[in-house]
Amino acid sequence: MDRGTVGSANRxxxxxxxxxxxxxxxxxxxxxxxxxxxxLLREPLESAVxxxxxxxxxxxxxxEFCDSTGLNVLLGARLKAEAAGGGVHLAGMLPVVxxxxxxxxxxxxxxxxxxxxxxxxx
Numbered sequence: 001m002d003r004g005t006v007g008s009a010n011r012x013x014x015x016x017x018x019x020x021x022x023x024x025x026x027x028x029x030x031x032x033x034x035x036x037x038x039x040l041l042r043e044p045l046e047s048a049v050x051x052x053x054x055x056x057x058x059x060x061x062x063x064e065f066c067d068s069t070g071l072n073v074l075l076g077a078r079l080k081a082e083a084a085g086g087g088v089h090l091a092g093m094l095p096v097v098x099x100x101x102x103x104x105x106x107x108x109x110x111x112x113x114x115x116x117x118x119x120x121x122x
Contacts, residue, residue, distance in 0.1 A: 013031045013032040013034075013036070013037055014029060014030065014031040014032055014033055014037035014040050014041070015029075015030045015031060015040075016028065016029050016030070016040050016041055016044055017030065018044045018048070020053065021057075021120060022120065023055050024053075024055045024056070024057045024089075024119075024120055025048040025053035025055065025056050025057070026057045026059055026116070026120075027041070027044055027045060027048070027056060027057070027058050027059070028058075028059040028061075028062060029041050029058070029059075029060070029062070029063045030062040030063070031062075031063070031064060031065075032063075032064055032065040032066075033063060033065065033066045033067070033069075033070030033073070034065065034066075034067045034069055034070055035067065035069040037070075038069045038070055038072075038073045041070070041073050041074075042073045042076070042077070045058075045073070045074075045077040045080075045088075046077070046080065049077070049080045049081050049084055049086070052084075053086075054081045054084040054085055054086025054087070055081075055086045055087065055089070056077060056081050056086065056087070056088045056089065057088075057089045057091055057116065057119045057120060058074065058077075058088060058089070058090050058091065059091050059092055059116045059119075060090055060091060060092055060093040060094065060097055061091070061092030061093075061094070061115075061116065063093070063094065063097050064094065064096070064097075065096065065097070066097045066100050067100075068104075071100060071101070071104060071106055074088065074090070074106075074110070075106065075109070078109065078110065087111060088110060088111070089110070089111045089112075089113060089119040089122070090110050090111070090112045090113065090119075091112075091113040091114075091115060091116045091118065091119035092113070092114065092115050092116055093112065
């Protein structure tokens with residue numbers, strides 16, 4: 001059952017908002033990040049790094065689900081950003097998403113912040 005995402009015209013279950021705030025590129029996925037929607041997040045992350053925006057802050061506060069494909073997108077973005085001298089900061093993860101990072105051990109390779117404000121202030 002596809003619930004859809006209000007105001008989203010991209011595959012129904014994930015909308016990605018992007019904005020620049022100071023020295024950070026803030027990417028906000030809204031909805032469900034999985035095999036079917038992963039490219040919707042991969043593309044803006046890679047584009048930011050390609051444009052020299054290598055400090056990526058992923059605001060996870062409205063990310064309701066993340067599977068292994070979504071996790072791999074974030075890991076790939078981390079590698080690309082770090083290779084260019086930057087990094088990926090994850091902010092405001094909901095417990096269901098944080099659990100995926102915890103059980104896979106991925107939380108150890110990301111800088112994780114409780115809130116978007118905290119991620120932007122570092």
